[in-house]
Amino acid sequence: MTFTSEHLAALAPILLLSATIVAVMLAIAFNRRHWGNATTAVVGLNVALLSCIWLIWSDHPDTIVTPLFVIDGYALFYMALILVTTLATATLSHAYLERFRGEREEMYLLLTLSALGGLTLACAQHFASLFIGLELLSVPLYAMIAYPVKSRRPLEGGLKYLVLSAVASAFLLFGIALIYSQAGSLAFADIGPYFAGVGAMPGSPVALIGGALLLIGLAFKLSLVPFHLWTPDVYEGAPAPVAAYLATVSKVAVFAVLTRYFVEAGGYYQTSLVSVLGWLAFASIFVGNLLAVRQNNVKRMLAYSSIAHFGYCMVGLVAGGPLAVEAVGAYLMTYVVTSIGAFGVVTLTSSAGDERDADVIYDYRGLFWRRPYLASILTAMLLSLAGIPLTAGFIGKFYIIAAGLDGHQWWLLGAVVVGSAIGLYYYLRLLISLFLLDPSKHRFAASLDWAQRAGGIMVLLAMVLMLALGVFPQPFIHLLQLSALAPG
Amino acid sequence: MILLWLILIPFIGGLLAWQGERTVGRGFPRWIALATMLLALGISVWLWMVGDWSLEAVGGVPRWTIEYQVPWIPRFGISLHLAMDGLSLMLVVLTNLLGVMAVACSWREIDRNVGFFHLNLLWNLGGVVGVFLTLDLFLFFFLWEMMLVPMYFLIALWGHNAPGGKGRIYAATKFFIFTQASGLVMLLAILGLVIVHYQNTGIITFDYMDLLKTEMAPNVEMILMLGFFIAFAVKTPMVPLHSWLPDAHSQAPTAGSVDLAGILLKTAAYGMLRFALPIFPNASAAFAPVAMWFGVLGILYGAFLCFAQNDIKRLVAYSSVSHMGFVLIGIYSGTPQALQGVVVQMLAHGLSAGALFILCGEIYERLHTRELSKMGGLWARFPYLPPIALFFSVAALGLPGLGNFVGEFLILLGSWKVNMLITAIASTGLILGAVYSLILVQRAFHGAPAEGAPPLKDLGKRELGMMAVLMALLLALGLHPQTVLDTSAASMHQVHSIYSAAQALTGVTP
Numbered sequence: 002m003t004f005t006s007e008h009l010a011a012l013a014p015i016l017l018l019s020a021t022i023v024a025v026m027l028a029i030a031f032n033r034r035h036w037g038n039a040t041t042a043v044v045g046l047n048v049a050l051l052s053c054i055w056l057i058w059s060d061h062p063d064t065i066v067t068p069l070f071v072i073d074g075y076a077l078f079y080m081a082l083i084l085v086t087t088l089a090t091a092t093l094s095h096a097y098l099e100r101f102r103g104e105r106e107e108m109y110l111l112l113t114l115s116a117l118g119g120l121t122l123a124c125a126q127h128f129a130s131l132f133i134g135l136e137l138l139s140v141p142l143y144a145m146i147a148y149p150v151k152s153r154r155p156l157e158g159g160l161k162y163l164v165l166s167a168v169a170s171a172f173l174l175f176g177i178a179l180i181y182s183q184a185g186s187l188a189f190a191d192i193g194p195y196f197a198g199v200g201a202m203p204g205s206p207v208a209l210i211g212g213a214l215l216l217i218g219l220a221f222k223l224s225l226v227p228f229h230l231w232t233p234d235v236y237e238g239a240p241a242p243v244a245a246y247l248a249t250v251s252k253v254a255v256f257a258v259l260t261r262y263f264v265e266a267g268g269y270y271q272t273s274l275v276s277v278l279g280w281l282a283f284a285s286i287f288v289g290n291l292l293a294v295r296q297n298n299v300k301r302m303l304a305y306s307s308i309a310h311f312g313y314c315m316v317g318l319v320a321g322g323p324l325a326v327e328a329v330g331a332y333l334m335t336y337v338v339t340s341i342g343a344f345g346v347v348t349l350t351s352s353a354g355d356e357r358d359a360d361v362i363y364d365y366r367g368l369f370w371r372r373p374y375l376a377s378i379l380t381a382m383l384l385s386l387a388g389i390p391l392t393a394g395f396i397g398k399f400y401i402i403a404a405g406l407d408g409h410q411w412w413l414l415g416a417v418v419v420g421s422a423i424g425l426y427y428y429l430r431l432l433i434s435l436f437l438l439d440p441s442k443h444r445f446a447a448s449l450d451w452a453q454r455a456g457g458i459m460v461l462l463a464m465v466l467m468l469a470l471g472v473f474p475q476p477f478i479h480l481l482q483l484s485a486l487a488p489g
Numbered sequence: 490m491i492l493l494w495l496i497l498i499p500f501i502g503g504l505l506a507w508q509g510e511r512t513v514g515r516g517f518p519r520w521i522a523l524a525t526m527l528l529a530l531g532i533s534v535w536l537w538m539v540g541d542w543s544l545e546a547v548g549g550v551p552r553w554t555i556e557y558q559v560p561w562i563p564r565f566g567i568s569l570h571l572a573m574d575g576l577s578l579m580l581v582v583l584t585n586l587l588g589v590m591a592v593a594c595s596w597r598e599i600d601r602n603v604g605f606f607h608l609n610l611l612w613n614l615g616g617v618v619g620v621f622l623t624l625d626l627f628l629f630f631f632l633w634e635m636m637l638v639p640m641y642f643l644i645a646l647w648g649h650n651a652p653g654g655k656g657r658i659y660a661a662t663k664f665f666i667f668t669q670a671s672g673l674v675m676l677l678a679i680l681g682l683v684i685v686h687y688q689n690t691g692i693i694t695f696d697y698m699d700l701l702k703t704e705m706a707p708n709v710e711m712i713l714m715l716g717f718f719i720a721f722a723v724k725t726p727m728v729p730l731h732s733w734l735p736d737a738h739s740q741a742p743t744a745g746s747v748d749l750a751g752i753l754l755k756t757a758a759y760g761m762l763r764f765a766l767p768i769f770p771n772a773s774a775a776f777a778p779v780a781m782w783f784g785v786l787g788i789l790y791g792a793f794l795c796f797a798q799n800d801i802k803r804l805v806a807y808s809s810v811s812h813m814g815f816v817l818i819g820i821y822s823g824t825p826q827a828l829q830g831v832v833v834q835m836l837a838h839g840l841s842a843g844a845l846f847i848l849c850g851e852i853y854e855r856l857h858t859r860e861l862s863k864m865g866g867l868w869a870r871f872p873y874l875p876p877i878a879l880f881f882s883v884a885a886l887g888l889p890g891l892g893n894f895v896g897e898f899l900i901l902l903g904s905w906k907v908n909m910l911i912t913a914i915a916s917t918g919l920i921l922g923a924v925y926s927l928i929l930v931q932r933a934f935h936g937a938p939a940e941g942a943p944p945l946k947d948l949g950k951r952e953l954g955m956m957a958v959l960m961a962l963l964l965a966l967g968l969h970p971q972t973v974l975d976t977s978a979a980s981m982h983q984v985h986s987i988y989s990a991a992q993a994l995t996g997v998t999p
Contacts, residue, residue, distance in 0.1 A: 389634055389637075389638060390630070390634045391631070395631075399676070399680075402676060402677060403684075406680050406684055417673075418673040421669070421670070422666050422670035425662075425665060425670075426662060429641070429662050430662075433658055436642070436645070474562055475563060475564060478562065479564075482564075
């Protein structure tokens with residue numbers, strides 16, 4: 002096929018981000034300056050984001066670029082979400098790495114590379130681009146997790162993620178191969194009709210096993226129970242901004258492609274797998290929440306809570322129906338804004354110069370009396386994670402419950418209710434410690450002028466966005482409706 | 490628009506109080522909070538004076554004296570729909586009045602982080618006022634859950650660690666989890682109702698006026714009604730689900746207790762009257778005997794547990810459980826007298842329980858204990874406090890001439906026609922109430938003072954003023970309840986007419 006200017010325009014976010022990667026690489030090679038390199042990356046991400054917003058704004062028609070990619074409203078929405086989150090991570094990394102002893106600049110290179118993988122996943126409509134995107138997303142993450150190479154825990158976390166991620170990729174590839182052996186194609190557009198045709202008949206066990214292996218691979222990345230064992234260790238080991246990235250972009254991108262697989266490639270036709278996925282969601286909600294209760298480490302707690310949150314999100318996907326895609330989008334959007342805010346506060350309170358991050362609940366004791374606004378932000382973010390009205394989290398939960406009711410998923414709805422009640426317990430535990438009396442000796446506090454720095458401004462923006470989502474969601478809902486998916 | 494301001498004024502006042510502490514001074518939050526609540530009270534009383542509260546429903550559609558509606562989330566047919574009728578007016582006035590009292594009673598008690606305390610107190614009050622005004626089920630749930638957060642902070646940060654209890658954070662967390670989890674069940678029911686309505690008409694809406702006429706299959710109606718009922722039963726509190734209440738009360742600061750007993754418990758009764766009964770009349774009528782038996786259980790269980798309490802605040806808390814049992818019986822018997830009695834009972838209980846909690850706080854400020862076994866002989870050590878406490882105790886036990894008597898009498902009178910057995914057992918609650926109220930007075934105030942105990946500092950002007958206002962109002966409510974009854978008559982008549990039609994269908998003849 003020939004590339005027209007229309008194709009190039011549609012691919013603009015991906016091309017611009019790729020150019021940014023080259024620019025950052027060259028900038029590091031020629032002039033290694035932390036601030037300068039970070040700015041290059043941020044400017045590039047912003048330009049890519051602007052092109053994305055422009056495409057949404059101008060109501061760009063759905064464009065299929067090679068059999069691999071489709072740039073539709075859905076892809077643009079997730080690309081924008083991924084780019085915004087990557088930008089937030091970049092500013093947080095800048096705040097975090099300022100006191101890091103070692104080479105700081107490669108972080109931005111790895112980050113933009115990984116984001117490119119995320120963009121690829123958001124517009125993948127072919128198993129080849131799915132796999133490429135997934136690897137491009139994950140491989141830089143190994144290095145990002147183990148970025149402070151001289152410390153033990155990040156190294157351990159990075160290695161763990163490397164090994165388990167490789168295993169998951171193997172499952173995924175084998176699953177793809179099995180599906181290919183039956184459907185004879187790797188494109189979602191061809192697999193959808195195949196599954197739809199098989200759906201009426203007993204179906205071939207090979208395709209079923211293929212679908213199952215594919216889901217196992219993706220469930221590893223989403224850390225659904227029982228494929229979640231790497232999550233707490235990796236989150237704990239990873240530097241705080243990388244943990245934020247891991248909790249948001251890496252999962253959102255995978256969820257985006259999973260949803261597209263379900264809707265366009267007819268994943269919904271494999272009803273037995275959908276019900277298995279329902280059980281995974283059920284288990285994730287319970288195991289994630291129950292294990293989070295026992296944590297004293299904030300990063301581990303957020304790790305377990307993210308397991309539970311993707312369980313909730315999966316409820317929306319499993320429920321199916323007309324509301325499913327919108328509900329998943331709403332949940333992911335609210336979850337991302339909230340998580341970035343929560344991890345942002347953790348990042349601002351920590352610094353790479355210290356021997357460990359501020360990650361024990363005790364480190365946050367009395368933060369409200371030292372840094373009232375920062376603690377207020379964390380309070381709001383925790384309430385949002387718990388799904389209390391007035392915050393974004395409530396809108397997400399509202400969507401999930403509506404989708405679940407629409408799909409008559411009674412057991413899963415019960416799990417959402419009980420899970421939220423358990424979740425409240427551990428969120429409140431961290432929350433109240435922010436307000437308890439200041440211990441005489443504290444090691445961690447954000448610098449006094451945190452709000453004037455890039456990281457602080459980003460956290461404030463996340464807070465504003467989170468409240469806007471919670472109080473006046475209509476514009477965001479409009480955006481979600483533009484990003485609907487048509488079943489293939 | 491005035492209704493929106495009723496909600497917004499406390500929120501704005503709270504923010505000013507919080508920020509003012511740092512910029513203006515430590516006393517500033519108290520004054521600003523007092524001014525805010527007086528302004529809100531003034532507006533609500535002014536509305537009472539000028540409004541016409543006797544608008545009868547036309548063709549089964551309730552009419553509102555004041556209404557305000559702007560779209561909020563059109564995607565789901567959600568709007569900021571506020572409206573006020575006699576019932577909401579009475580509860581808004583009560584909320585703002587007890588809000589003034591709550592600010593006044595924490596004048597000396599709270600000396601840590603005064604600004605943040607008033608932020609939480611006022612936001613909670615604003616949320617409750619919103620709950621009483623909203624006619625959109627999404628907004629109702631929104632405010633219902635939102636008002637928990639400030640209450641959580643009030644208990645967890647300014648509460649007491651009562652000896653023998655598990656601590657204030659435990660109590661606050663328990664309160665939050667109980668009410669939030671039951672609230673989510675209500676959210677499920679709200680969404681279920683909306684979906685049923687959507688399947689019938691093809692319109693997604695959360696508006697009360699539209700959902701009121703939803704046609705449902707009997708079993709669907711029952712399930713959805715139970716979803717609402719569970720949330721309200723936890724908040725009321727109904728007996729098997731009440732265990733958060735004594736903990737929360739015994740650890741909460743005085744203002745928190747006043748707020749909790751006087752106002753928050755009423756939101757549940759209001760929810761039953763406004764939402765559960767009119768939207769699900771048939772299921773409610775079928776469920777009524779069960780609910781009424783739970784009410785009886787609450788009356789007796791609460792009263793019996795009062796005897797076993799050593800902590801005065803826990804005693805008053807269990808007496809609230811007992812009194813709210815009457816409210817439950819009154820609501821589900823559904824006769825005009827009983828429903829009117831429920832309104833009076835809610836107001837009277839708000840005033841008397843609020844006053845008793847304020848007195849508990851004042852005793853604690855002076856004795857630094859709330860244990861009855863360490864009191865005794867207080868009558869000789871204060872001139873004013875014991876007689877005032879006696880007044881509110883006899884009010885709580887239902888002495889004729891005071892508001893609680895009118896409420897309980899009307900409820901029992903109204904429910905007699907519906908179920909004699911339940912009424913007869915429930916009225917023993919009055920006797921038990923007399924016993925535990927007098928035991929409270931006897932153990933705390935009578936007897937000989939301990940050897941060489943110094944006289945205690947008596948109530949100051951501020952405290953006496955608060956008590957005088959509450960006493961006067963309780964007397965007024967007892968001697969001339971007609972003012973209140975006239976105001977709420979139209980709204981209660983509306984509830985009655987919907988509910989009695991359903992009762993006739995299920996074979997209960999009132």
